[in-house]
Amino acid sequence: MMRLACFFLLSLLALPLAAAPDGAELYAQNCAVCHGADGRGGVGVPLALPSFLPSVDDDYLTATIRNGRPGRVMPAFTQLRDDQVRAIIDYLRHWMPAGSTVVKLSREPVHGDAQRGKTLFAQRCAACHGAHGEGGHGTGVTFSRPRDLPIIAPALNNPGFLAAATDQMIKTTLMNGREGTPMVSFLQQGLSERDIDDVVSYVRSFAGTVQGWRPGNDDTPMLEMDSPYSLAETVEAVKRAAVGKNFRIIREQSLENGLYAPGEEGQETTIIYFCNFNFINQALALDPRVGLFMPCRITVVERAGQVKVMSINPKYLSRLFNNAELDKPCEEMHQVYLGIMEEATL
Ligand code: HEC
Ligand code: HEC
Missing domain, CATH: 3.30.310.70 (TT1751-like domain)
Incomplete structure (x- = not known):
């Protein structure tokens, strides 16, 4: 009898552990304040865009959530359990356009000419992403100014971004752009695939120049x-x-x-x-x-x-x-x- 009672108690205790974390709720608690309840952005960039979700894999999303973008507003969510991060990603995926699938990108590094890429970056990217890839002034979707740029360009020299993004992900973003944002397809803008490889190699070279994020001063989020x-x-x-x-x-x-x-x-x-x-x-x-x-x-x-x-x-x-x-x-x-x-x- 005692045993049976114990068994009952234990199974009761085990129930909530077995219950899957609720991605919608976790998103509402942790992300909605910046990315919007509908994923259309705010202080954070939009996440629900049809041009974004299918273009990034779960590894990119996991690393972005885990590492954040140190020094930008996007926090590092180190306190979430793996199954909670998983649930949030599944929730993000429910915004994928019906019938679309996530691209499968190789992990092959891109071998471009970073020196050439640097020149192209200055001509084609710096106006939005900053001369050294430090990102636009401000973050996310702007409600006030500048009006001609509805979404602030993310920082590319950011240790969180560089740790999350593979060369192929950066390349795909440059080839296709992000429809619905100021980030256009540079293939359509007249760059060749070789030019794009050069820019990717230059962006990757930021990894050697970025400094870690020091907590404890006014610069911390x-x-x-x-x-x-x-x-x-x-x-x-x-x-x-x-x-x-x-x-x-x-x-x-x-x-x-x-x-x-x-x-x-x-x-x-x-x-x-x-x-x-x-x-x-x-x-x-x-x-x-x-x-x-x-x-x-x-x-x-x-x-x-x-x-x-x-x-x-x-x-x-x-x-x-x-x-x-x-x-x-x-x-x-x-x-x-x-x-x-x-x-x-x-
Ligand atoms: C305090 C505001 C804030 C919170 C909270 C926040 N983010 Fe962000 N997030 C941002 C900003 C701002 C950026 C853009 C980074 C930049 O400007 O360099 C970003 C970027 C991202 C990106 C990269 C988007 C892209 O285009 O590659 C993803 C993915 C993301 N956030 C997911 C999340 C998820 C999931 C949560 C909740 C677990 C979350 N964020 C919570 C502000 C936030
Ligand atoms: C007109 C402004 C503009 C120009 C020019 C521009 N970008 Fe962007 N870029 C953006 C914006 C805005 C986003 C965020 C889009 C979003 O919300 O998904 C972005 C996103 C990106 C991303 C994805 C970053 C992330 O966190 O997901 C990469 C990589 C990138 N741009 C690289 C480049 C490079 C390299 C160039 C030059 C060849 C370039 N961009 C030119 C505005 C620009």
Whole structure:
């Protein structure tokens, strides 16, 4: 009898572990804020484009999610389990046009003439991707300026991009372009396949010049502090500190309640959402993109026994938004976030 009861209990416990992670929900929690609930982009580039999804394989998407684009706004999602990343990718794939399939690209390196590619890059790419492939000013889909360029060109000298993209993926992007974006087909623009190989080799050569991303300064997309308290205590302390600064707590969301896959135990995340309508209205009037980061949120994570408090870095955002009018409210928000995080971890 006892045995049977134990068996029942164990199978109950095992149930949620066996349940597949929900890609739609994970996308909504982790990606929608930047890429849009419908995948049409925002602070992030569009992901649902028919010209994008079939042109990249799962390895590219996995590496992009895992590594992020250090120094750009795209975060590295190291805390997600493999099956969760898988579920997000399956969810992205549901936007693929009916009947389309994912290209199968070889892993063969492209052997072009990087020196020649450099000249072509300066002529054909630098205007959008920057002289050294550092990417356009700002990120994602622009709502304000410049109006002639609806999507900001991603950084190509980025360690996250270079680690994710194979030579063949870059080549395909140049050959076909991304219909529906400013990234056109350079075959149609009159470059030969050999020219394109040269440009690919030049883009690959950025790998030797990029520097790693140093956390802990204003240039980082995230603010992060260690907390000496437990997760629950830290969550309460963050809420007290936010209320003390005239914010209203909207809600608190715990991810991954309960059960974890083997090896992932002891990881827990709570997000605290809060807002101040005066501030929101003021900032929204300056730039509608601010709405993507509202309400304000601070994330408390416990990983391997260490509790950390994290938020997006508003100062970093203000640079990426490339809207000088936002500098002041972003600076204010930076102080607010730091103040709350410092007070909560004191
Ligand atoms: C804080 C904003 C932000 C969040 C959150 C975010 N991204 Fe991004 N993402 C970006 C930006 C911005 C870029 C473009 C990088 C650049 O401008 O250099 C990008 C690029 C990408 C790319 C490369 C697109 C391409 O054209 O090659 C993929 C894929 C991607 N993100 C997927 C995701 C997924 C999946 C999630 C959730 C797990 C996510 N992103 C969360 C901002 C974000
Ligand atoms: C008119 C502006 C413009 C020009 C010129 C341009 N690009 Fe792009 N490029 C973009 C935009 C915008 C995107 C993002 C498209 C999207 O949202 O999927 C992009 C995407 C890319 C990507 C995919 C990056 C990623 O994160 O997925 C590569 C690689 C690339 N461009 C290389 C080049 C190279 C090399 C050249 C020159 C031969 C070039 N581009 C010229 C605007 C441009």
